Amino acid sequence: MDYGPDDQVRHNAPEPPYRQLAGILAARIARGDWEPGWPIPSESQLIGEYGLARATVRRAVRLVVEEGLAFTVTGRGTYVTEDESKR
Structure with a gap:
């Protein structure tokens, strides 16, 4: 979906819910809500915005990372991956 x-x-x-959130985050990345190299909202921000449990948000973010749309830096956050077509 x-x-x-x-x-x-x-x-x-x-x-x-985690798949729904992953789809929403992917759509927001595609729309350009966050530029490549910029962080997506923190877990706490996503929990507040979508009313989900921390585990659900973590699972959604992990899925976005597995799809190659973002990468995580331990202790720093999750950042939008640079668009390879623009290299």
Whole structure:
């Protein structure tokens, strides 16, 4: 299922909340909400914005990282990956 950058997580949807959030974050990255090399919102910010548990947010962020859209720096945060097509 595709998600838009302005979608909200629906707790009663058939797709798990972490997958919904990962789709929303991917859409926000694609829209350019965060430039390459800039951090995405922290876990705490995402918890507050989407009303999800920390474990759910971590799982969503991990999925975005696995898709190659972002990378994590331990103790610093998660950052948008540079668009390889612009290199």
